[in-house]
Each structure stands twice: as C-alpha cells, then as structure tokens.
Amino acid sequence: MHKYQKILVGVDGSPQAHAALDRAIELAKQNDAALIIASVLNSDKYVGLGMALGANYINKAAEVxxxxxxxxxxxxxxxxxxxxxxxxxTLEITEGNSKTALAEDLVTKYAADLVVIGATGTNVVERVLIGSNAHFIVQHAKVDVLVVR
Known part of the structure; x- marks a missing residue:
C-alpha cells in the first residue's frame, strides 16, 4: 500500500472543506504524514472587479x-x-488563483504527494461558467487527489 508523506488540504470555511480537513487529518495519522493546511485568498475574483471599477476600489486595509x-x-x-x-x-495562507495554487504551486512548494479537497457546492451553471476548483485540481494536479463529499 502506498504511504503518503505530505498531504495538502485546501480549506475555505465551507462545510465541504471541513469534511476534507477531517479526512486529511485521518489520512495523515494513518500514514504518519506531514499536513499542510492551505487557504488561498482568491485575488483573481476581486482584482477584476477593482480594475472594472477603478484601481482605488480595492481597499488594501480590507485585504489585510x-x-x-x-x-x-x-x-x-x-x-x-x-x-x-x-x-x-504547516499553515499556508496565500493570495492568488486557488485552482492553480492547490493543483500546482503549493504541491511543488511543499513536495506534497496528496491533495485533499472538498467537493464544491456550486450548481451546474456556475461550474460551466467558472469551473469548479475540484474539477480543475483533479485535471491538473500531478499527484493523487482525494475529493471529499
């Protein structure tokens, strides 16, 4: 049986993310693995809005x-x-695109060999328009991905 050494779990405060964290903790215990808990402030979503409304629209104090x-x-x-x-x-708080951060950047940074994420609660229309994080990560990660429902 494969033994994971570094487990990366993405959290965003949602019930699905809490379930993912619980599963990641369970797997880290079973594998005696390191656990990286990552939360990504998805700056892509608010930067575009700020550019549309003017550069001064984004309040740096609010971001901090x-x-x-x-x-x-x-x-x-x-x-x-x-x-x-x-x-x-390890706790990783970062800004950027949460999809690429969890599928690529943080996997590389921490040499993670498993990514654990919660299934999204978005509806079909939202998945078609913006794509789900889970779908993107499953498609692009070079390591095993566990999607927790």
Whole structure:
C-alpha cells in the first residue's frame, strides 16, 4: 500500500472543506504524514472587479483584514490537527488563483504527494461558467487527489 508523506488540504470555511480537513487529518495519522493546511485568498475574483471599477476600489486595509482572518481561522485548524495527534502541521495562507495554487504551486512548494479537497457546492451553471476548483485540481494536479463529499 502506498504511504503518503505530505498531504495538502485546501480549506475555505465551507462545510465541504471541513469534511476534507477531517479526512486529511485521518489520512495523515494513518500514514504518519506531514499536513499542510492551505487557504488561498482568491485575488483573481476581486482584482477584476477593482480594475472594472477603478484601481482605488480595492481597499488594501480590507485585504489585510481578510488575510488576518484567514490566519486566525487557519490557526484554529492547525490546533485541531495537533489535538488529533498530527505533529508536523504547516499553515499556508496565500493570495492568488486557488485552482492553480492547490493543483500546482503549493504541491511543488511543499513536495506534497496528496491533495485533499472538498467537493464544491456550486450548481451546474456556475461550474460551466467558472469551473469548479475540484474539477480543475483533479485535471491538473500531478499527484493523487482525494475529493471529499
């Protein structure tokens, strides 16, 4: 049986992401693996809006506040993993495109050999228009991907 060494889990505060974290913790314990908990502030979504409305539309203080909130909520998740017995836990808070960050950038940065993500709750129309993160990551990641429902 393959033994995973570094498990990357994407979290965004959704119920699906919480389920993914629970599964990633379980797998990290079974494999004695490192766990990387990643939250990506999807700047693509708000930068386009700011460009359409003018460069000054995006409030830098609000962005810093959002990143701080992600850090705080991520710290709670790190403590959850440590309480479950995972000793090697890393929190990654970053900005960018969440799809490429989880499928490529963070996999490379941490040499992850498994990505765990929650299934999205978007409807069919949203998936056609913007594509789901899960679908993109499954299609583009060069490592195993587990989609948790």
């Amino acid at each position: 506040d959002l990143l701080g909130r992600l850090q705080d909520s991520g710290s709670v998740l790190v403590n959850q993993a440590k309480s479950a017995g995972i000793t090697d836990v």
